[in-house]
Amino acid sequence: MLRHVPNQTPLKTSREQSFLQYQTENEFMQIYKGNLHEIFNSRYPVKPENVFYPDVKSMLDRLDAKSTEITNLITDFYFYDYHEIHPTVIYDNNLFGNSYGMEIYFDTNQSCYSYEYGANCQADYVDYGLDFRCDLGNMMRSSRKMHPFFALFAVGNFDHCFNYFFFHVYSSRPNSNLKVGYKGNHTLNNFFLHYEAHCKYGSSYASLCDVWFCVLNTKKWKSSAMPAIKTYIYTYSTHYSFEWKIHEAVSNTLFGYTMVSRKSGVLIPETEINAVTYKILEIISETGNFCPDCFYDDKVLTVPVQFSIGNDSVVNSMLPPSVQPLQTGFVQFRAYGRTGSVYAICPAVKVNDWRSEYVCIGGMNNPQSHRFDDCSDFTNWNGLPGTLLNETTPVDYAHSRKDLDSTIMIFYR
Structure with a gap:
């Protein structure tokens, strides 16, 4: 289960303060020994790929x-x-x-x-x-x-x-x-x-x-x-x-x-x-x-989710307009950005191309593209350099300030 809440929300009140919550129901983690460590260590390692280049x-x-x-x-x-x-x-x-x-x-x-x-x-x-x-x-x-x-x-x-x-x-x-x-x-x-x-x-x-x-x-x-x-x-x-x-x-x-x-x-x-x-x-x-080479359907693990708080419309309202449309109603493990950076989780969305850096979390940069600082939880959620962020509305490639000042809690058993 994933829960989106404002930063510094106490665990006891996190459900009441969450603006988005969803969970998987197909018990997919049993295939991977029931934990994220096995997913990222054995089956879908978080390792950078090559930079995306057009076909010449x-x-x-x-x-x-x-x-x-x-x-x-x-x-x-x-x-x-x-x-x-x-x-x-x-x-x-x-x-x-x-x-x-x-x-x-x-x-x-x-x-x-x-x-x-x-x-x-x-x-x-x-x-x-x-x-x-x-x-x-x-x-x-x-x-x-x-x-x-x-x-x-x-x-x-x-x-x-x-x-x-x-x-x-x-x-x-x-x-x-x-x-x-x-x-x-x-x-x-x-x-x-x-x-x-x-x-x-x-x-x-x-x-x-x-x-x-x-x-x-x-x-x-x-x-x-x-x-x-x-x-x-x-x-x-x-x-x-x-x-x-x-x-x-x-x-x-x-x-x-x-x-x-x-x-x-x-x-x-x-x-x-x-x-x-x-x-x-x-x-x-x-x-x-x-x-x-910008598409990588066969390199990701994508699992459908059910919303208990919020819905697809809420997710779409959170997505930056310059990356839309994206499929919502999923949680995706591992995605790649345009410079070969890799991202651990794409919360509530499915993406198979360069847009992942603006909607996924847990970034690790490609050493061959060392000029980009892609190592952080919400890498590039603030859009392009110089973007003026809105308080509650996404703009261009950036999420809103509300999203940037939030925490995504991950629960699994």
Whole structure:
């Protein structure tokens, strides 16, 4: 039985002062020798897991497997070379002559936590072929040296703390090249793709199109709405940069870049770029869950409860609005947060994803994410840093002050 009461309530009067009480009735603890020690020690150990990251590698695998279908959409596709000279620069003499080549830069910024929390989310150039992870924002980027080249940036940003994203491609092409820009949208079932392309052609070099795109699905992936993207193109005598800037807290959204080329310096027409980006959407749309590792149904013990004080409506009124909806009428043993932290008990709710840190108790942090202080009874029940708590009403990701100033008593026999 679990009983929620104000802090410092005497045991003798705890029932009279409780605002929530519920108990299990299936005698499940007999399976575990009748105590919590055996549950947590033998069957459901409270040990941190991995940080939750969106699915990027499988997307790149599928793009790679169907790369021929993509290159066949471009007339006389130019299969550029990958020179192993510098990890962040792609060289090819027929694309860039003897100039620097092409590199991609990514930057992001968050507003919820102090600066030291963002140590592994810093701005940097993309190391081609390597994964890079940001645990604070549950973001992952990776790239693949294939034809065409792809770089993907999966933005989880579950708590919407990151509110600035900058995507930059720097390419060494002479200003004498002719240039043209394309943009367009595609929809497929509930998926949506927006792309913008900057193309160079008309010289002895192979023609080239830099293509930025973003993919979202507000239903299946629970993506945020299509962000407002500001596009910048800066042209110099020997090089140019093509940039996207977003000043919004996007979440569960995929951003990507691909480099499409054609022999003999002939312009790649808009119809072919349109066909390539639609094929990309077809391939990406095979991704069922944006973050499949964020779910852990098979790793928890969930037991239904009966309320003797309060009910499901009372529990729902206590839940922070930003984590709703959640299933109520359960007690759950062990749950995991977005940074791999583990929580002993989820009182009155059932959760199988990153939201556990805002509704479960008894936290133990993941040593690999040492910047988070997740060791306490009511870890993160006060929501994001700087949240102004209400006395009796939850707000954003935070419980009310009444919940934070309470005690959860656990009785078992």
